[in-house]
Amino acid sequence: MIELKDKFSGCIIGQCLGDAAGFVTEGYSPQASIRYVEDYLKTGLAAELGRFPFAFGQYSDDSQLARELMQSYVACKKFDPADYANRIAMTFIEKRIVAFGYSTKESVKRLCCGISWQESGTPPPAAGNGSAMRAAPIGLFFYDNPEMLIKAAQDQGRITHQDPRSLAGAVAISGAVALVLTLKSFDQNYFLLKLEEWTEKISYIFSSELKKLSFWLTLSVVDAFEEISKAGYDEEFIDDDEWKGISGYVVSSVLWSLYSFLKNPYDYMETICTAISGGGDTDTTAAMAGAISGAFLGINAIPSNLTKYLTDRQTWGLNELVELAHKCYEIKMNS
Numbered sequence: 001m002i003e004l005k006d007k008f009s010g011c012i013i014g015q016c017l018g019d020a021a022g023f024v025t026e027g028y029s030p031q032a033s034i035r036y037v038e039d040y041l042k043t044g045l046a047a048e049l050g051r052f053p054f055a056f057g058q059y060s061d062d063s064q065l066a067r068e069l070m071q072s073y074v075a076c077k078k079f080d081p082a083d084y085a086n087r088i089a090m091t092f093i094e095k096r097i098v099a100f101g102y103s104t105k106e107s108v109k110r111l112c113c114g115i116s117w118q119e120s121g122t123p124p125p126a127a128g129n130g131s132a133m134r135a136a137p138i139g140l141f142f143y144d145n146p147e148m149l150i151k152a153a154q155d156q157g158r159i160t161h162q163d164p165r166s167l168a169g170a171v172a173i174s175g176a177v178a179l180v181l182t183l184k185s186f187d188q189n190y191f192l193l194k195l196e197e198w199t200e201k202i203s204y205i206f207s208s209e210l211k212k213l214s215f216w217l218t219l220s221v222v223d224a225f226e227e228i229s230k231a232g233y234d235e236e237f238i239d240d241d242e243w244k245g246i247s248g249y250v251v252s253s254v255l256w257s258l259y260s261f262l263k264n265p266y267d268y269m270e271t272i273c274t275a276i277s278g279g280g281d282t283d284t285t286a287a288m289a290g291a292i293s294g295a296f297l298g299i300n301a302i303p304s305n306l307t308k309y310l311t312d313r314q315t316w317g318l319n320e321l322v323e324l325a326h327k328c329y330e331i332k333m334n335s
Contacts, residue, residue, distance in 0.1 A: 002297070002298040002300075003298070004181065004329065005326060005329045006298035006299050006300060007180075007181050007294075007295050007296070007298050007299075008140055008295075008325045008326065008328060008329040008332075009298075009299040009321070009322045009325035009326065009329075010294035010295055010296075010297060010298040010299040010300075010301065010302060011136055011137070011139070011140055011177055011291050011292075011294045011295035011325070012063075012066065012067065012070065012136075012137070012291070012294070012321050012322075012324070012325050013294055013299050013302055013307055013310070013318065013321060013322065013325075014268060014290040014291050014292075014293050014294015014295065014297075014299075014302055015062070015063050015066055015136055015287045015288070015290050015291035015294065016059045016063045016067075016287075016290075016307075016310050016321060017059075017272070017290055017294075017302060017303075017306055017307055017310060018271075018272040018275065018283075018286035018287045018288075018289060018290025018291070018293075019059040019060055019062045019063040019283050019284075019286060019287035019290070020056065020057050020058060020059045020063075020283075020309070020310060021041060021046060021056075021272055021276060021286055021306075022272070022275065022276050022282035022283035022284070022285065022286030022287065023051050023054075023058065023059065023060050023099075023282075023283040024036060024040075024049055024050060024051050024056065024282075025276060025279070025282045026051070026060075026099070026280075026281065026282050026283045027280070027281075027282075028245070028279050028280075028282065029244050029245060029279045030225065030244075030245050030277060030278055030279035030280075031279070032279065033245065033276050033277055033278070033279040033282055034277045034279075036049070036276070037273045037276055037277050041269070041272075041273055041276070042269075042273065044305075046306055047305075047306065047309055054098075054313075055309070056309055057306075057309030057310050057311045058098065058311055058312065058313065059098070059283075059287075059310065059311075059312060060098045060099045060283050060287075061091075061097050061098055061099050061100045061101070061104070061133075062133040062134060062283055062284050062287040062288075063134075063287055064091060064096070064097060064098060064312060065088060065091065065133070065134035066133070066134040066135075066136055066137055066287075066291070067312075067316060067321065067324065068084065068087040068088065068091060068134075069084055069087075069134055069137045069138070069156060070137050070140075070324050070325070070328050071087065071324065072084040072087055073137065073141060073328055073331065074324065074327045074328060074331065077331055077335075078335075079138070079141055079142075079152050079155075079156075081117050081152075081155045081156060081159065082117055084117075084156060084159065085111055085117035085120065085159045086111075088104070088107075088108065088111070088159060088160070089108045089111045089112060092105065092108045093108075093112070096312075098312070098313075099283070101128050101129075101130045101160075101248065102122075102126075102128075103121075103122035103126045103128050103130055103160055103161055104122075104128075104130045104160045104161075106122050107120045107121050107122055107159060107160040107161075108120075108160075111159075117158075117159045118158065120159055120160070121157075121158045121159055121160050121161050121162040122160065122161055122162060122163075123162045123163070124162060124163040124164075125163065126161065126163060126166075127161070127163040127165040127166050127249060127250050127251070128161060128166065128248050128249065128250060129166070129169060129248050129249070129250040129253045129254060129281070129284055129288075130160050130161055130166070130248075131156070131157030131158070131160060131161040131166040131167060131169060131170040131250070132157070132166065132169035132170045132172065132173045132250055132253070132254050132288060133173075133284045133287055133288060134156070135153050135156060135157065135169075135170040135171075135173045135174040136173055136174060136177045136288070136291035136292070136295070137174075137177075137328070138152050138153045138156060138170075138174035138177075139173070139174040139175065139176065139177025139178035139179075139181065139295065140177060140178075140181070140295070140325075140328060140329075140332065141328070141332060142174075142178065143177070143178035143181045143182055144178075144182070146175075146178070146198065149171075149174055149175060149178055149198075150171055150175075150198055150202075152174075153167070153170040153171040153173075153174040153175070154167045154170060154171065154202070156170065157169075157170035161250075163250075164202050164203040164205075164206075165203045165205055165206050165232070165250050165251055166250045167202055167203070168199040168202040168203035168206035168207065168250075169206060169250035169251065169253075169254040171195075171198050171199050171202060172195050172198070172199055172206070172210065172254050172258065173254060173257070173288050173291070173292070175194065175195050175198050175199075176191070176195060176258060176261070176292045177291060177292055177295045179191050179194060179195075180292060180295050180296035181295055181296075186265055186296070188214075188217070188262060188265075189214070191262075192210070192213060192214060192262075195210060195258075196210055196211055205232055205251065206232070206250070206251055206254075209231040209232050209251055209255060210255065210258075212227070212231070213255060213258060213259060213262070216228060216255075216259060217259065217262055217263060221263070221274060221277060224259055224263075225246075225256075225277075225278055228246070228252055228255050228256050228259055228278075229245065229246055229247075229252055229256070229278065229280075230252065231251050231252045231255050232249065232251030232252060233249070233251075233252070244279060244280060245278055245279025245280025245281070245282075246278040246279065246280040246281055246282075246285055247280050247281060248280075248281045248284065253280075253281055253284055253285050253288070254288065256275065256278050256285050256289075257275055257284075257285045257286075257288035257289040257292070258289075258292075259274075260272070260274040260275040260278075260285065260286075260289040261289045261292045261293050261296075264293075265293075265296065266297070268290070268293045268294065268297055268301050268302050268303075269303060271289050271290065271292075271293040272286045272289055272290045272293070274289070275288075275289040275290070299322070
């Protein structure tokens with residue numbers, strides 16, 4: 001039996017390592033990403049390849065903002081979206097952010113102009129995955145309270161993204177973490193049914209695509225990629241000649257992350273390797289998939305020969321991240 005405390009730390013470490021591994025090939029084609037997976041991640045050579053000017057182990061905004069969410073929870077002893085919004089803004093103001101999305105940057109501008117967190121998010125039709133990439137800790141805070149989880153996931157999401165698809169994606173990632181924390185034995189059908197139930201009232205587009213995931217899981221990774229990479233798009237906007245990988249669109253990227261975990265529920269490295277093999281927004285897909293896998297399998301299932309390299313420009317490495325997760329665990333247990 002995996003201790004809940006180890007699942008808390010597994011979630012953030014799983015996210016950060018997935019992010020760091022995927023950051024190396026962010027924006028690459030699936031073919032180039034697969035070569036990286038086969039030649040580096042699966043051969044023990046991952047630490048030899050970084051992303052200039054960073055060495056391997058640097059994680060990006062996905063995990064920086066998930067970490068800020070946990071820091072806010074520790075400081076406030078609860079989830080406080082106003083405090084969290086301020087922390088997001090400060091990562092930009094202090095120039096600590098490593099890579100970022102356009103919608104998040106524009107939302108920070110609005111926050112800095114005095115617009116409240118409830119209204120700062122970029123409005124539709126912008127539907128990026130910035131709301132979902134950082135949502136995993138919400139699953140830790142509210143794993144035993146689905147109603148609060150759904151509300152909190154949307155509240156943290158709307159700081160930067162107002163589109164219902166983005167908010168549904170945040171609920172799906174945090175909900176997935178909550179489910180794997182508490183399931184005594186993994187039941188894929190139950191897992192998917194709960195996520196469908198929690199997202200269907202938020203975004204029909206998102207939930208209708210999520211319902212296809214059971215079928216997509218019967219396909220090979222290559223065939224599933226062909227379907228999931230275009231999920232939620234209008235056919236008229238799809239140009240096969242330009243399709244380079246899993247984009248930053250929240251529907252396809254969240255579904256690819258869920259697919260990557262569900263295809264390999266008992267193997268953390270296979271989960272993030274699958275996520276990265278889709279190319280495109282690889283740091284985000286591997287971060288989201290890695291957070292779910294780490295929450296399910298616990299920190300001891302994540303390769304220690306790689307986690308030792310985790311860093312945010314020589315700060316917030318493995319030990320500091322684990323300590324932060326343990327503080328969140330203690331607050332949750334005493335709440």
